[in-house]
Amino acid sequence: xxxxxxxxxxxxxxxxxxxxxxxxxxxxxxxxxxxxxxxxxxxxxxxxxxxxxxxxxxxxxxxxxxxxxxxxxxxxxxxxxxxxxxxxxxxxxxxxxxxxxxxxxxxxxxxxxxxxxxxxxxxxxxxxxxxxxxxxxxxxxxxxxxxxxxxxxxxxxxxxxxxxxxxxxxxxxxxxxxxxxxxxxxxxxxxxxxxxxxxxxxxxxxxxxxxxxxxxxxxxxxxxxxxxxxxxxxxxxxxxxxxxxxxxxxxxxxxxxxxxxxxxxxxxxxxxxxxxxxxxxxxxxxxxxxxxxxxxxxxxxxxxxxxxxxxxxxxxxxxxxxxxxxxxxxxx
Numbered sequence: 001x002x003x004x005x006x007x008x009x010x011x012x013x014x015x016x017x018x019x020x021x022x023x024x025x026x027x028x029x030x031x032x033x034x035x036x037x038x039x040x041x042x043x044x045x046x047x048x049x050x051x052x053x054x055x056x057x058x059x060x061x062x063x064x065x066x067x068x069x070x071x072x073x074x075x076x077x078x079x080x081x082x083x084x085x086x087x088x089x090x091x092x093x094x095x096x097x098x099x100x101x102x103x104x105x106x107x108x109x110x111x112x113x114x115x116x117x118x119x120x121x122x123x124x125x126x127x128x129x130x131x132x133x134x135x136x137x138x139x140x141x142x143x144x145x146x147x148x149x150x151x152x153x154x155x156x157x158x159x160x161x162x163x164x165x166x167x168x169x170x171x172x173x174x175x176x177x178x179x180x181x182x183x184x185x186x187x188x189x190x191x192x193x194x195x196x197x198x199x200x201x202x203x204x205x206x207x208x209x210x211x212x213x214x215x216x217x218x219x220x221x222x223x224x225x226x227x228x229x230x231x232x233x234x235x236x237x238x239x240x241x242x243x244x245x246x247x248x249x250x251x252x253x254x255x256x257x258x259x260x261x262x263x264x265x266x267x268x269x270x271x272x273x274x275x276x277x278x279x280x281x282x283x284x285x286x287x288x289x290x291x292x293x294x295x296x297x298x299x300x301x302x303x304x305x306x307x308x309x310x311x312x313x314x315x316x317x318x319x320x321x322x323x324x325x326x327x328x329x330x331x332x
Contacts, residue, residue, distance in 0.1 A: 018272055023272075023288045026292070042234040043297050043301060048226060049226050050079065051075060054077070067106045082301075082302040083303060093321070099111075099115065101316060127168065129256060131165055131221055134162020138159070144247055148282055154251070154281070157254075172213065183197050228253065231290075238289070240284065251282065276288040
């Protein structure tokens, strides 16, 4: 509880500083309603992302679950997780609560397997993000650098992250004999060896079902493109200059990565600060205001998860997530 309070204070402090320094202007919210259908398209886009995310998780869960997973149940569980991600600092919190409710679908499913599916879902989502960001950085490198020399180091970081994603996906499908040889080496690495081995084992557990991984990865790439589109469609009327969608695909994902760090609810404050800086690199003022529009759409959709939570017919306490958290920590 102390951590939660401190994180809310931290996030609120950033928002207050941005507002008092003139970097955050809530007047843009009312103005955005009179400019096209950005809000509608953004909301629809985020809803579609959440539906696809539910089916991706169902795909990942299916090999280890005996009972058939109803689509509507997977959507409900996904939205319950999103709801708690929004009201509690740290995306992991929503995932753990989602797992408590997921176990009701099949009591025989182990906690370790459920935690692994969330790990897989998160990792493949990140790989999709890095792939989209890196691919567009390579294709439009010269055009993006022309926008601002300040972007050059950021784009180079994109290249490294993209390379890391390629290496990870390659390692994921290493044959068993090669996996064993690598584990023997990592086990002898001082201090970090055991942690590296556990991470590798978890990753290779994911890679055992290549078809599931391939389809989920493709879904992740599409999801991340749709996510960037959500941001672009509601904010583009306020750039004050022409910035093509394909150029922003190299910048916006960097902000998403920063927001994913679980130090505030849904990136409150942190996201405002990061996007304010990122958009300044391309000569666009008010990045905090732009993120605020997307942030409000995201929160509005996530809060819909309150209804499946209330009408689920079952009440699970937050303390029940501790068992999953212990499993998760032992796997790291």
